[in-house]
Amino acid sequence: MTDAPHEKASIASLAMTRRMHRRRAAETRFRLYGRASVIFSMAALGWLLLSIAATGLSAFTQHWVDLDLDVRAESATDNDRRRLADALAGGFGVQADDAVRQELLALVSASAATDALARNAERSGATLRLTVPVSDQADQYYKGRVDASRPAAQRRLTDRQIAWLDRWADEEQVERRFNRGLFVNPDSRDPERAGLASAILGSVMIVLIAGALALPVGIGAAIYLDGFAPQTGWGGRLTRALEVNINNLAAVPAIVFGLLGLAVFINVFGLARSIPLVGGLVLALRMFPTIVIASRAALRAVPDSLTDSALSLGASRMQAVFNHKVPIAAPAMLTGSIIGMAQALGETAPLLMIGMVAFVTAVPESPLDPATALPVQIFLWSGSAEAAWAERASAAIIVLLAVLMVINGVAIVLRERLQRRRSL
Amino acid sequence: MCKAEDRRPGLGFRRLTEILAERLVIAAVLATGLWACAPRDRPPVRIVGSSTIFPFAAKVAETYTRRTSVPIVVEQTGSGGGHKLFCSGDASIDATTSSRPQKPAESAICAANGVAPVIELPLGFDGIVLARSVDAVPIRLDTVTLYHALARKLPTSATDCTPVPNPYSRWSQIDPGLPDEPIEIFGPPPTSGTRDAFVETAMETGARRFPCLAAMERDTPSLFRARVHDLREDGAWINSGENDNAMVRTLVDSPAAIGVLGFSFLNQNTDKVGGIAIGGVVPTSATIRSGTYPVVRTLYLYMKDGSAADVRGYGMEFLSDEASGPGGYLEEIGLIPLPDALRTATRQRLSDADKAESRIEGSEP
Structure with missing residues (x-):
């Protein structure tokens, strides 16, 4: 700091104030830029986390369904998928043809259910009680991700399938559980069985x-x-x-x-x-x-x-x-x-x-x-x-x-x- | 006094870091050692190959592992990469999937590396579909229109094959009956087997309708191929990545655009995109299976003759009723099943190879 003479104070202060203002303005601007960049990066990070959380958090739960399968009549065929489909059709009281079977199998985790059938093959005399995960599409439906108001051709579930799913929900056979499989299962091609x-x-x-x-x-x-x-x-x-x-x-x-x-x-x-x-x-x-x-x-x-x-x-x-x-x-x-x-x-x-x-x-x-x-x-x-x-x-x-x-x-x-x- | 102050924490640190480092290293080495001591005694079955077949191959692998507890690894390397690995003589590669037949050059490499004889098993069909957003105006295409829309050089007229640059930028310019929308088709890059199959079926069929091009194919097939496989690069055909999910999103975002996809992707995304009829035939499981839908290819599995029982078992699972039969779990995820007769015959062939093998070895069940 130099000791400026007091008599020149008025002139000096004019130039000085201007410089001072400029310097302060520069500082204020820099603070603004800094804040803007911090806000921008936080917003980008927040948006990323939010969008991941919004899509991903629901995967930590999974819907399961309790089924009482009557597999007696179908023990003639060794095709477990067919036995499962026929038993499901029996449960809903519908006649099973190829299209119905396909739509029914798409409701539950067919692989989980047929594994259970194969495990219980010797108990084919009785009604079989199974609790299996619902299929990925059904799970998405129960989680509210399927828009049932769209025309049938533009969604993955048919009207019939939606009616069946609603019936399970009405009869309280469906339960939303913590998706333990996500942590203990190996990888699977069925989303409902896939684990990390x-x-x-x-x-x-x-x-x-x-x-x-x-x-x-x-x-x-x-x-x-x-x-x-x-x-x-x-x-x-x-x-x-x-x-x-x-x-x-x-x-x-x-x-x-x-x-x-x-x-x-x-x-x-x-x-x-x-x-x-x-x-x-x-x-x-x-x-x-x-x-x-x-x-x-x-x-x-x-x-x-x-x-x-x-x-x-x-x-x-x-x-x-x-x-x-x-x-x-x-x-x-x-x-x-x-x-x-x-x-x-x-x-x-x-x-x-x-x-x-x-x-x-x-x-x-x-x-x-x-x-x-x-x-x-x-x-x-x-x-x-x-x-x-x-x-x-x-x-x-x-x-x-x-x-x-x-x-x-x-x-x-x-x-x-x-x-x-x-x-x- | 400074020294005393300095030394105490210094030694503390040293001890702390030493102990920490030591424990970490010891724990890691021990853990690694323990793990390394106990790898599974059963070597994994290793399948490489086509990314189109990957979902099917992986699903079969999963089912087979659950039934037999044989670990299986399925890697997507692309059809070409699969043949290369399989034919390299690497004993750890048991089989490769391919969305096209093995090329003679590849068989030669296989034979040279002692990977012979090789069994070729057809697995099913895959339709290559054109799709667009469900919100878009319906459009009806045929292979000639596609050829007009996508060839870099078009013939001057039906009889004069002098190439002229493709003048069309909107569908309505090709045919007034088509919508007045820009021609914008997203498709797989040149490295992709899907692209090869699309060009070989759709574009070549379209080109053959020009008498002069048909004549060219008879006389100089190589010239014909070069001419027809040359797609536009002025924005009408857009190479997109191999990720079909990204393509589906693009199609939803730009309703005028058309995408070239595998049928299984269309099948899983019918809520977002719809298949476009080609020559009046809508791609469905039935039309592709019966052959009325024109753009179809066969999918294959290649394995060494006399592979281990687990590998043949995997092949049998792939061809079983529950997997690729009608209503099987593979049809559910978009594989078009083989006709029953062909599937039974293929199974027979595999199990015959099995028997022949067990006679030679004398010990296999």
């Missing part, structure tokens, strides 16, 4: 394997590059070249890692396609540069004076780095690593190349059994024809987001704890 078990387990295995490989290697590499690698002369040049290349590696599109995985792990090492072990190996490669870069940045943010003072007091380089530098950088390193793991959890492209974008009929029991991953399951479900898949895909997105939030939550809690310990 294979995908959740697959994702967990992939992330654990990738983390177990990439975390120690990535953090170790970062600490070495930061504290121990030569910084001068030819060695220094080599170190810098290495760092540039690790940065480049982080920018390589994910699909390239998938191709690499296919060429190396499957074609050279002869590991099987579609297994979480290969997925974990590929994603470990994908996570590695992210972890190195994040950890490097965290270590670089620690003031050199800290290690310098430790060194000057006679500590070895090892002691200076591990006892003084790493603990301070640990919270940020942890955050970076967890972000890397969360990214790996959401990756689809590399899994495509190693055959994990597949329909897997059984829940994996080990990392060597075929499995899929959560993002892959979302991709597969959203590409399927039946309308109910849109709902299930959104539900799978909600599950994936929940898992990511848990991971990020753990990261935040760990970071807070580490930071509190430092400020002691």
Whole structure:
């Protein structure tokens, strides 16, 4: 600040006020821009979450129907679908022909009901009491997603089918339940029986394997590059070249890692396609540069004076780095690593190349059994024809987001704890 | 004093991070080790191939797994990708589905890699349909109109095949009886088997109505193919992705547009889009099955002769009454079943191969 002479105050203040106004106006404008961009991004995120929740939340419940099936008369045929259809027709008191059978089978989860029939094949003498999920279309109808006022040709359910469904509802045979199958069943082509078990387990295995490989290697590499690698002369040049290349590696599109995985792990090492072990190996490669870069940045943010003072007091380089530098950088390193793991959890492209974008009929029991991953399951479900898949895909997105939030939550809690310990 | 303050938390951290890292690594290694110790003793049956057949193949896989607890993996690689993997000699690929017959070049690769002999099993039919939003004005098309609408170069007249650029931009210009709407057809990209089948059935049939083009097909089939397979790129034909769901949404949003879809997608979305009659025949399960609907292709499953019992069992399940018979669970999701005689014969062929195989091995049931 210069001491402006008082007699020029009136003239100076005019120019000064103008400049002052301009500066303040600039600041106000910037605040507005800032607020606008925050509002815009929050609105986009809110809209995304809302639209997913609006379509997906209903998939966490599913309607079930209690059936009393009289399968005695039809025991002559060994076609379970036909037996089921005839028994359903008997229940409604209608004559069964091909069209009626087809429409009746489209009301319940035919595969679940025929499985139950097959299980109870020896009890064909009595009336069979079954509780099965209703079909995807019927479920959509009970959830109010079918517009019965449209002309019959423009909806998936015929007038007859709607009348039958209403009759079940009137006789209180239908119950809306929590959709437990969504979490414990393997994938299915019937939306009402489809579950995420294979995908959740697959994702967990992939992330654990990738983390177990990439975390120690990535953090170790970062600490070495930061504290121990030569910084001068030819060695220094080599170190810098290495760092540039690790940065480049982080920018390589994910699909390239998938191709690499296919060429190396499957074609050279002869590991099987579609297994979480290969997925974990590929994603470990994908996570590695992210972890190195994040950890490097965290270590670089620690003031050199800290290690310098430790060194000057006679500590070895090892002691200076591990006892003084790493603990301070640990919270940020942890955050970076967890972000890397969360990214790996959401990756689809590399899994495509190693055959994990597949329909897997059984829940994996080990990392060597075929499995899929959560993002892959979302991709597969959203590409399927039946309308109910849109709902299930959104539900799978909600599950994936929940898992990511848990991971990020753990990261935040760990970071807070580490930071509190430092400020002691 | 500074030192003392620094060291205490420093060591605390070190211990904490060490313990944490150690436990995490140990837990992960242990868990991985335990899992790795116990993979299933039964190797999964692995099916690759066509994305059109994927819903059917996956549904059969699911049913078969439920009945026999044999794990099955179905991957959609496209028909071409499926043949490539299957013929590469990779022993883990048990069978491939294909929305077209295997090409001679592909059979040669199979034979060269020791994947021979191969059994070809027809599974059913797929109609390729033109569809538009249920809110749109009805439109009646035939293959000649389609050829007029989509060929990049049209013949000057019925007898003179000198190519002229396609002048039409609205349906009413081709035929005054058609609605006055822009020609806008969304279809699969050139890599797709659906597109090949559409061009080979619809476009080639339309082109043959021009005597000069029919003559060209007789004399120089390669020229004819090149000419007819060349679709417009000025906005009348729009390559859309392989995702038919996205296509259905596009059609709902723009009622003037027409989409080229597999019949199973039309079947599942009758509340949003309707099939367009071609030459007066509306695509339904019955018209496609009887062959009156003109744009049809056969779907196939290929497996090695003498495959493992699980793989043949999968094929038998695919061809069973409950799956692809009339009223079966595959018809429900849009597969057009084979005529009963052909299906029975195919089943017979597969079970004969089964028996022949068990005679050779002497141990198979």
